[in-house]
Amino acid sequence: MGRLSGAWLKSKLKFLKNMDCPDQARCFEILQLVLDEEADEAQRERFELQIKNCMPCYKRYNLDVAIKDVLKNKIEVKSVPEDLVDSIKFKIKNAT
Amino acid sequence: MLSCGLYTSDMSIRNYSIKQKEEVFEREFLPHINSMYNFAFRLTFEEDDAKDLVQDTYLKAFRFIDSFEQGTNAKAWLFRILKNSFINDFRKKSKQPSKVDYNEVESYYNSEDVDETITTDLRVETVQHMIGDEITNALNALDVDFRTVIILCDLEGFTYEEMAKILDIPIGTVRSRLHRARNLLKDKLRRYANKMGYK
The missing domain is CATH 1.10.10.10 (Winged helix-like DNA-binding domain superfamily/Winged helix DNA-binding domain)
Structure with missing residues (x-):
């Protein structure tokens, strides 16, 4: 029984994984609003429901979160050249 | 007038003294120099160009400081000036206009x-x-x-x-x-x- 259930679940998951979201343009729009903390309450509620029931949306959202996270945390932050602030202040002093 | 003001519908001109200008500049503008430099570098890919772009932006910001309202979003205001400077000066120089439709x-x-x-x-x-x-x-x-x-x-x-x-x-x-x-x-x-x- 356990083995049957496992096989059924696996095939179901495979089916869901390959399935397209029936309303993806609208859903992806809401996923982006949630991702960027721009969604209102109704959009957030729809999002919660959607990712529980739709594998493509669930996958899409998790991927978007991961990419946003690596962009924020893995891209090198350049140091400001030491003389830049002094150079700006010097030019302003001379201009006033 | 320079189109760097963020709040054009609500823009009013202040008359700061030189001392006040320097204070606003120091307190509201300079803390964003890290973000500004990194934005400039990610647009130009060149350290010298990024430096020039940031310098140019700060000089413009100081010149038009009377149109900046203290306590409003200085970072966004500066980013807007930098973006405009990049489009008007740097992108033209590099002769690479946007190809996006x-x-x-x-x-x-x-x-x-x-x-x-x-x-x-x-x-x-x-x-x-x-x-x-x-x-x-x-x-x-x-x-x-x-x-x-x-x-x-x-x-x-x-x-x-x-x-x-x-x-x-x-x-x-x-x-x-x-x-x-x-x-x-x-x-x-x-x-x-x-x-x-x-x-």
Whole structure:
């Protein structure tokens, strides 16, 4: 029984994984609003429901979160050249 | 007048003394120099150009400081000036105008087949295991207008409303451009992952 259930679940998951979201343009729009903390309450509620029931949306959202996270945390932050602030202040002093 | 004011509908001119100007400059503008320099570098890819662009932006900000209201969003105001300077001065010099057709972007975003299968084989774990240089290369490979929205939103944390003001475009366009930019970035990351044999 356990083995049957496992096989059924696996095939179901495979089916869901390959399935397209029936309303993806609208859903992806809401996923982006949630991702960027721009969604209102109704959009957030729809999002919660959607990712529980739709594998493509669930996958899409998790991927978007991961990419946003690596962009924020893995891209090198350049140091400001030491003389830049002094150079700006010097030019302003001379201009006033 | 320089089109650097963020709040054009509510713009009023103040008359700061020299001392007040220097105080505003020091207190409200200079703390953003790290973000400004990094934004400039990600637009130009050259340290010297980034330095010139930031310097130019701060000089303009000081010159037009009377149109800045203390306590409002100095960072967005400065980013807007920097973006305009980049378009007006640096991009013209490099003779690389935007090749993006935004009508095409809008229609793409609204079309039924948007997103199709572009990223189905890019996995979360693959992205998480990529190193900074790989992410940077993918971002840098985007057209500057797409790169800019990702920088503003994901690296600098601006809201859609702030981005709309910085870029001088409607919020709907911010959303569609961001959506398209992210799809393009995913495609770059997916291609990179495939090339490197990442699972």
